[in-house]
Amino acid sequence: MPRWGMVIDLDRCIGCGACVVACQAENNVPINTEDVYHQRRAIEWIRLERYWDGEYPDIKARYIPVPCMHCQNAPCEPVCPVYATYHTSEGINMQVYNRCIGTRYCSVNCQWHVRFFNFWEPKWPDSLKNQLNPNVTVRSRGVMEKCTFCIQRIVKAEHQAKLEGRDLRADEFTTACAQACPTDAIVFGDLDNPNSRVAQLVNSAVNERGYRLLEDLGTEPSVYYLKKVDLEAPVEEHSSHQG
Amino acid sequence: MARHTTAVTHGHELQRTWELAPRDVLDAGLRWVRTLGAGRRSVALVALALGVAGALALVAGPVLSGYANRQVWAYTAVAFVYLMSTAAAAPCLSTALRVARSHWRRPVNRAAEVWAVTLVVPLVLYLLLMGTLPGTENRLSIWFGWPLSPWLWGAILMATLAGAGYFYLWLSSLPDLAIVRDQADGKRRGLIARLAGPWRGSHRQWRMVEKVVNNAGVLYVLVYVPTMTVLASDFVISMIPGYFTAVFPAYFTISSFEAGIALTILTMAVLRRWGGQRDYLGLEQFWALGKMLLAFALLWFYFWWSEFIIFWYGRTPREINVLKYIMAETYFWPFVLAFALNFALPLLILMWNPIRRSIAGPTVVAGIVLVGNLIDRIRLISAGFSVPDITQHELHEIPAAYIPNLLDIVILAGAIGGAVALVLFTFRVLPFPSIWEVTGGLWLRQHLPYKHTRVIVVGKPE
Amino acid sequence: MQRYFRLVLFAVVLLVVLAIPVAAVLARTYFLAPTAQPVKAQPIQFPHQVHAQAMGLDCTFCHRGATTSAQATIPALEFCMNCHKVIPWQGRPELEKLVQAFESGQPVQWTKVHQLPDHVHFVHAVHLNFGFQCADCHGDVAAMGKPGVKQVRDLRMGDCLTCHQQNNARTDCSVCHY
Amino acid sequence: MQERHHLGEEAITRELFRPLVSTPAMMWVGFIGLGAVLAIFVFAVSWMVYWGLGVTGLQRPNMWGFMIVNFVFWIGISHAGVMISAILRLTQAEWRRPVTRAAEVMTIFSLMTAMLHPVIHTGRPWRTLYWVFPYDFWRNIWPDIRGPLVWDPSAILTYLTGSTLFLYTTLIPDMALARDRTTGWRHVLYTILALGWRGNERQWKMQTIAGFLLSGLILPVFVSVHSIVSWDFAVSLVPTWHATVFAPYFVIGAIHSGVSAVVTLMALMRWLFRFEHYIRLEHFDAIGRLLIAVGTGWLWFFLLDIFFAIYPQEARELEIMQFRLFQWPFNVFTALIFIFGYFIPVPIWVFQRFRRNVRIMFWTSIAVNVGMWAERYWLIKPGLMRKYEWTFDWNWYRPSIVEISIIMGSFALVGFLLLVFSKIFPPISVWEEKEGVHFAQQLQVGKRRVSAIVREF
Incomplete structure (x- = not known):
């Protein structure tokens, strides 16, 4: 049974936002108009957070893409009264849209703010209706949604492997965000498969510049970050969470 | 209506109390003041000897080995905290009963208040223990770097508590002390006369005492609760890194009230069995206090559970480590015992009304609770005093359990023995039951014919 | 009978009240079951x-x-027509519909x-x-x-x-x- | 000093049934005023269900808002009923008699109102109902009992059932009384509700036993309800929510606000129905003394919560604590909680003179509930607004007009239901009042006549 995970190399991330766009296209994420942004109700399964390092004029922009962490010990899961959020045996924190009644408790208990609520019925312009991905459910008003690690791609690959009577190969497919990343900063794969890139990165990087967001909560996120290498910066303390 | 006709169906012993004349109360009250009796005297001497042994052990062990090794002091702290949660909690019970103006409390009050006389023992122990309390810099504490914390502020609280306790005890026994002064023989006259002061029983004095006694009791409770809050924090919470809990001080206080009630029940049982107080301490008192004990056993569980569920549900590494330390692994058996003796057994026994409405039932449960409370305190204090490095933010590795040696046991027994000895010698000075309260109650109760039966009518003066 | 009237009435009312959720569950099962739907x-x-x-x-x-x-x-209509091109369809209304659809290029709904x-x-x-x-x-x-x-x-x-x-x-x- | 008037049984019946037969002008004002607000409420709820939660002021970090705060508030109010009637019944406190009925009714109506909030607050309320009733066993999937949101309805529905039964049990003798004195539709209604009550020995015995049993059984439910509501917040990892003290703290806060609400109700009943002979100053006195103890206990837990939240010195916790203690508008809320919740009312209650002044008791009890509403808001919102280190996700919460209408409407709803209730059922328990008259005695002690109470022993 694979255990899916992701490594995001912040040293490679240039903050282009390709991952965000790819995710929106792949997963039928509603279009975030300006209004929606102003209401703070934008839905971005992977979002790009920008923060500043240093003081003006000696200032640098830093970017950090934040998808769902797919915690192995997720705080959002036990609080759902209807099992709409759920941990699969492959380590993915799933959202079952049809089951969801929209208590939003999972979002309240998610410290990464990666769960999104459909405050309005999502609408697409007619010209865009045909670009919707048929393999992904279109969510209605009143349900939560979040990054699924492109579960439709996972399922498809698994079925393909099954039909061909073989095991999944390491890195035979990847998520939309990783696929779109021009600098290859996002790597997705099976953490338990020693041949996969993600496992190699995690195992080699844990002692060097790997960390996970809000690790001290003990939720065991499946998304690892590789710290930015700043050649000019003075040597600083390793921090377990981003500040 | 059914409730009327069942008026005088039970509590035969009780009837006796309210048929007595004030003279009988006086005789009963002065019995131990006149003579303690050989058996009781030897018990007192044994207790005193234990107390002395404990003091010697305290000097032989912890004091000589100094303050550097905190673990040696663990059982001194256990003795201190145990006295604080039993003897010092009992007067709070008497205050609660007074404020609620229940009439059955009248013979009970003194049995609870008398334990205030032992407050000197925890006070001394606290002063000794102050050396083991680490300063507040470089570690977490609720004192947030106040100057001279925690020592000065804790000491002030303890001294205030002791003062309030003695004041409350003195005030509530003032009219009785005057009776003893007027009735007792020469030997103890001087002391008692000084204690009774200028009490002449004038109208003004009575009005004042009746007003002030309640307020003194409330004052005692109002000091007791913050004191326990501070002790819970200084002796347990801030000694266990990562034990971030807000309900623990409440748990500590509530479980102390439970033990205070248990101690009162046990005192009552002893007085009833060996003190000749059968007419005053009857089913009514044991039944009512049994109910209270049951309620507080349930509260013990509630406050423990409030803490446990949050830690268990939060399951951050910090919380899991604390749970492992004080409940699940290191101090697992003490915890199980404390759980059983403070909550499970009292609930299972006292949930049956026939058991509650007996003398033996509440008494046995009171004994169980007192043992349970001791084990609970041993668990918490040992855990607190066994962490080698309390400056860290959370427990990274779980320390081993602390196993007591003989010296520790002697210290613990000595503190308890000393307290018991103090109480026994107090009975030489204070009448039991409280003469003025019981006779005061006699005035307000009458038997009246009612429909087909006779009922007790209770006056409720403002 | 008069004597037990109240008791019986009470029992009946109680049973009716208790039966409501059971009945609702059963009704839900029956009426919402796909197999209960008529042939489309x-x-x-x-x-x-x-x-x-x-x-x-x-x-x-x-x-x-x-x-x-x-x-x-x-299958697409072309697939049907592989055979039905050679099978006579005249006078068979259902097959006529098929051929008509094929000829007009309208897919069958x-x-x-x-x-x-x-x-x-x-x-x-x-x-x-x-x-x-x-x-x-x-x-x-x-x-x-x-x-x-x-x-x-x-x-x-x-x-x-x-x-x-x-x-x-x-x-x-x-x-x-x- | 009990200002008891000697009243015959007939007089008691007549006076306590008065609201049923005559409608004071103020009552009409109440019906119309509350009804108008209620209409707005219904419109707001329909609007929200139709358009979705987009019409509220909720957004990303602030996924829970006014409605959850108000839910907690009403659950708190509902704790008064059992506190007053069950605990005081078990301890046989005489002064409970005139307020039990009102307190129990308030419990039920405020619970119903409270229940409404989380349901309309979900994204798809129709789904919530569709899956709960009737339960779809054929889906082979069950609610997740690990979730506090499953504990919540279980506890609240149990409490609602229990207190309805409790109210009904105490209502039966009065229904029989009403049945014998009415005609028309009221007679039919009361005949059904009286369940053939004849007032014989056996029936009274059963009724008494039922009352005591229900009082005892409902106590654990009573404690569990608000504990579980508090765990909705405390089991989550949100800083300042994840506090062990929440359960007892919420419960005692609930009693504080609930008993204060009972005082408000007592004063209103006294003014509206002229029940001066029944709701007497001594009752305000006694309930005031109870409130001093409850309020002080609440303050202790409140301070425990604050102190031990700061104690770990964790940046997250300190950040929020600093925010809600010192920053606008939460500094105002802090002041409101302290001043209205404790430092105005409790020192006033210490003086018997003030405890025996209905006007002062009325306004202090209102002050407590203003403070307690602020307290719930203060407890719940800042944690969400400033959740964790994600400064880019910090946000303010501004309730929309829809939410404000719902809050206003919830008060109107409870008030309206109470008014309707008092038109149909006697707002003071008639039989308990009569029983109290029988228990009251006078006792000659020396030169004084002392009020006394017959007690069974």
Whole structure:
């Protein structure tokens, strides 16, 4: 049974936002108009957070893409009264849209703010209706949604492997965000498969510049970050969470 | 209506109390003041000897080995905290009963208040223990770097508590002390006369005492609760890194009230069995206090559970480590015992009304609770005093359990023995039951014919 | 009788009250069960009996996607016409409709019989590959004659889950819902 | 000092049934005023269900808002009923008699109102109902009992059932009384509700036993309800929510606000129905003394919560604590909680003179509930607004007009239901009042006549 995970190399991330766009296209994420942004109700399964390092004029922009962490010990899961959020045996924190009644408790208990609520019925312009991905459910008003690690791609690959009577190969497919990343900063794969890139990165990087967001909560996120290498910066303390 | 006709169906012993004349109360009250009796005297001497042994052990062990090794002091702290949660909690019970103006409390009050006389023992122990309390810099504490914390502020609280306790005890026994002064023989006259002061029983004095006694009791409770809050924090919470809990001080206080009630029940049982107080301490008192004990056993569980569920549900590494330390692994058996003796057994026994409405039932449960409370305190204090490095933010590795040696046991027994000895010698000075309260109650109760039966009518003066 | 009237009345009222939830649950099961639905009318009365039973065609002869993809697929009209070009159709109203549709280039709007909601992703290929027969879920369609194909299996979530459990398949929600 | 008037049984019946037969002008004002607000409420709820939660002021970090705060508030109010009637019944406190009925009714109506909030607050309320009733066993999937949101309805529905039964049990003798004195539709209604009550020995015995049993059984439910509501917040990892003290703290806060609400109700009943002979100053006195103890206990837990939240010195916790203690508008809320919740009312209650002044008791009890509403808001919102280190996700919460209408409407709803209730059922328990008259005695002690109470022993 694979255990899916992701490594995001912040040293490679240039903050282009390709991952965000790819995710929106792949997963039928509603279009975030300006209004929606102003209401703070934008839905971005992977979002790009920008923060500043240093003081003006000696200032640098830093970017950090934040998808769902797919915690192995997720705080959002036990609080759902209807099992709409759920941990699969492959380590993915799933959202079952049809089951969801929209208590939003999972979002309240998610410290990464990666769960999104459909405050309005999502609408697409007619010209865009045909670009919707048929393999992904279109969510209605009143349900939560979040990054699924492109579960439709996972399922498809698994079925393909099954039909061909073989095991999944390491890195035979990847998520939309990783696929779109021009600098290859996002790597997705099976953490338990020693041949996969993600496992190699995690195992080699844990002692060097790997960390996970809000690790001290003990939720065991499946998304690892590789710290930015700043050649000019003075040597600083390793921090377990981003500040 | 059914409730009327069942008026005088039970509590035969009780009837006796309210048929007595004030003279009988006086005789009963002065019995131990006149003579303690050989058996009781030897018990007192044994207790005193234990107390002395404990003091010697305290000097032989912890004091000589100094303050550097905190673990040696663990059982001194256990003795201190145990006295604080039993003897010092009992007067709070008497205050609660007074404020609620229940009439059955009248013979009970003194049995609870008398334990205030032992407050000197925890006070001394606290002063000794102050050396083991680490300063507040470089570690977490609720004192947030106040100057001279925690020592000065804790000491002030303890001294205030002791003062309030003695004041409350003195005030509530003032009219009785005057009776003893007027009735007792020469030997103890001087002391008692000084204690009774200028009490002449004038109208003004009575009005004042009746007003002030309640307020003194409330004052005692109002000091007791913050004191326990501070002790819970200084002796347990801030000694266990990562034990971030807000309900623990409440748990500590509530479980102390439970033990205070248990101690009162046990005192009552002893007085009833060996003190000749059968007419005053009857089913009514044991039944009512049994109910209270049951309620507080349930509260013990509630406050423990409030803490446990949050830690268990939060399951951050910090919380899991604390749970492992004080409940699940290191101090697992003490915890199980404390759980059983403070909550499970009292609930299972006292949930049956026939058991509650007996003398033996509440008494046995009171004994169980007192043992349970001791084990609970041993668990918490040992855990607190066994962490080698309390400056860290959370427990990274779980320390081993602390196993007591003989010296520790002697210290613990000595503190308890000393307290018991103090109480026994107090009975030489204070009448039991409280003469003025019981006779005061006699005035307000009458038997009246009612429909087909006779009922007790209770006056409720403002 | 008069004596027990109140008792009986009380018992009856109590039973009625207790029966309400049970009745509601049963009613829900019955009225919302897909198998309870009447046979759906199709634009062309396609006789499975003739094709699958009398002629002995395999299901996958027409539903070609079933073994390789998620959808079983309904054959295109061209596929039908491979045979029906040579089979006389004049005077047979159903076949006339077919040919007419083919000639006008309008696809036939078949009515879906086995309706799974949009949020359920069922993959035919994997199930057939595992060794299931079409009839396991669809019943003996080959024997279904005149009124048309009827849903014989419940196919609600409990049904899927039970079957998955029996065959040691994964029961993660994400197997079907995403 | 009990200002008891000697009243015959007939007089008691007549006076306590008065609201049923005559409608004071103020009552009409109440009906119309509350009804108008209620209409707005219904419109707001329909609007919200139709358009979705987009019409509220909720957004990303602030996924829970006014409605959850108000839910907690009403659950708190509902704790008064059992506190007053069950605990005081078990301890046989005489002064409970005139307020039990009102307190129990308030419990039920405020619970119903409270229940409404989380339901309309979900994204798809129709789904919530569709899956709960009737339960779809054929889906082979069950609610997740690990979730506090499953504990919540279980506890609240149990409490609602229990307190309805409790109210009904105490209502039966009065229904029989009403049945014998009415005609028309009221007679039919009361005949059904009286369940053939004849007032014989056995029936009274059963009724008494039922009352005591229900009082005892409902106590654990009473404690569990608000504990579980508090765990909705405390089991989550949100800083300042994840506090062990929440359960007892919420419960005692609930009693504080609930008993204060009972005082408000007592004063209103006294003014509206002229029940001066029944709701007497001594009752305000006694309930005031109870409130001093409850309020002080609440303050202790409140301070425990604050102190031990700061104690770990964790940046997250300190950040929020600093925010809600010192920053606008939460500094105002802090002041409101302290001043209205404790430092105005409790020192006033210490003086018997003020405890015996209905006007002062009325306004102090209102002050407590203003403070307690602020407290719930203060407890719940800042944690969400400033959740964790994600400064880019910090956000303010501004309730929309829809939410404000719902909050206003919830008060109107409870008030309206109470008014309707008092038109149909006697707002003071008639039989308990009569029983109290029988228990009251006078006792000659020396030169003084002392009020006394017959007690069974």
